[in-house]
Amino acid sequence: MNEDRRERQHAPGPEGADGGPALTLRVHQNKYLPASAGRTEMHAIVSVRARGLGPAAALTAASEVIVIDCSMSMSWPPTKIAAARRATASAVGILRDGTRFAIVEGTEQAQVVYPFTGGMAVAGPDTKAAAARVAARLPAVGGTAIGSWLDLARRLHLRQPAAIQHTLLLTDGRNEHDPPGYLDKVLDACAPHFTCDARGIGDGWDATELKRIARRLHGRADAVLEDAALAAEFEEMVSASMAKALAGVRIRIRTRAGSRVGFVKQVHPTRVDVTDEGVRPDERTWEWTTKAWGDETREYQVSVLADPRGDPAGEDVELATVELAVEGDTALPPPEPESLLVQWTDDVLLSSRIDPRLAHYDADSELGHAITAGCDAYEAGDRERARRQWGRAVQLAHQLGSEKMLTRLSGLVHIVDAATGEVRIREPIRPLDLNSAIIVSEESVHFMGVERPRAAAPPAADVICPACGRRSPATAEFCQQCDTPLGAEAGDTPLGAEPGGAT
Template structure:
């Protein structure tokens, strides 16, 4: 990983929202931590000098690429049914390559039951320039659909290509139209574990023959986004948007570091906006008394995290620092190198009181995101009950989801729910299951169930 100059890192701010007042003997502290990044000054926001046709494999010297991207395109036999899928994938990849800034390192991988680097094809990365983009487009026109699907092999090739790059931002885009039928689930899990510290990855399913949990698990493990593109005609716009977002990233390998005092411990850490993502199990110890939770790469953006801390019970009048929150960046390729750079800090407090009004007041942000988490769970459970034939259970869960989406102002999720249920009273959560639901509408709701909205102002 390339070294970075502190002056080039975006400005990060950390705001903590909580009700720090606890009744006597209470032991749980909840807080919403809002992290905002603005004004990055790195080359992620502007072109690097173009270098025609050379491989991006050098060290951290002058001209090293700031960003590296590998696009993994499903080329299995099912991509030819209908032929518009393969054609749409080629066109979308061409559009994504055209969106690359000059100087960005890139490669294209064709994925079937094996992985083949179709461009530049020499075991390395090309550097984006007018000539290399033209060569890549020509290579894409030779792609054909045949063979099976073994996504773990695609990811491992992307890992090898990106691991050799000195780029600060390393990103993958993965497109599939089917299930991972030509390798054991354990092989995909092993590939994801191996790739987790190498690059982030956005995953897309085209059509309706792929498995939602499979695609979302890829994006979750690699701190990217997952979505459905029901019609091949929508791929170009989606790929372009994904690449533009990747080009806007300024700094990578950022972690949320939580310090707790003696006797206190972190119960869980969850990203709650712009989408739900449980980070609790990804903790990496950072002694003394701290743990790091990966957040991936950042551009100009804001994200919210729900932190729950268990503290020792105390008497009325006692105060303590329950946790210290920091955003840090460290060079993962040099763990014995210099200490991590702190990009921002915040404090989570606990104050025990006998004031009933103060101790029972639920912080607005905490309440809102607790409801958004319940919304995501209700959708996923309701859809599963519907598949299992439990109409009463599905109606109850999806009705609760409609109620939560309505009360929180999550209009996009409410619209998706309305394609699966007939809403009689949104505020009360009274719904009826639709007799006929398209597979695309059901998969869209499931895939986007973890997307959240922020607190109403």
């Protein structure tokens, strides 16, 4: 039944065939599990794709708050505040007419500098020109209180409800002037209302802090590598916001009796564990609303508990169903639900196959862990461990075809042989280069390979996580439940052959 449904969903048809709007849903998995395993986990990748939303985006109500760090540190070098002024004017210039918008000056407090009334302006030729003139006079005085800035953005968005609500954040420093714990409270308050993309400029900002903000507010964070490139980055972020047409898409997973959703993690375009953000209306159901969709694909790794007791061997059994619902006022129909299947087998070759998407995103997750572990080791003074971790990261980035990651890693190491992970640490490493690698460590490379499951090596004994007790395959180097390093040398990622080169 499920295969027939998939054929109908993905065969050519009127929905989306002419370039019109469409939402599609796919489940990718190896459905075979060993019958002797007892209660175990079934893993799958859920792929959601929206396309043809451009015409609808042009008619969708939107609001944009541009938050600029105007602290004293932005004055040196003077290229930072100059770039921020130009970028703010550029971002305002490409707002769609009719969009509600505001510019917020962030210091140890937050204030709206445009519009002068303190609320939200309506984008049009006159208001955009006036906002550009204000942007040209943004100062560089005061401190840094990012929580206060974002809280003002929240209040502005709430004044003018719109289907798409987005905040653009630029900072060059750390959150120093908010009370302890205040930023986390603000992020919790903001998360239901708007998405936020963030950029760090200069070398004094905290990559971990900026990642936390973007992760909680369902956006993306990155480093500004050259001050002169900031205007283009602002234009890209605002253009992406203007291309959004759906306020949200709700994902619902309902398991059969006796099963339960273990976790749900977004694996593309960024890696985010969303398990705790979802709600469980009952023991068998998990659902979560994804925010602000344009033409894009997002993918999620789902773990569902499976138990062979009472199931027939050699037959497909529906373990769970996945369905979508579109939020807001839209005529876009949801796709038909998809099934997550299990078939219990004694055939080791069948049950040991790894779905290629799962294998891809497992490797991608390992890449992110290796980058951050290397940065942690470097900052702790352990240069040799940093070299090994970054060497492994280079090797994985090469295998995954991630030119962006290789470019960022090349600021940390001299790459001797990307295929084997042979590297030498650069000395000295600029703080910007460390931040620029850390900030993208949760970005992922989209799977573009074949859909055929590949055979795994003969299965070895599973590994038990020492922190949470979760069982993982022998090949796992990090626990998928709590991210604890696994393997013989906790915290290190084995390379096989040790890369050469001295620090």
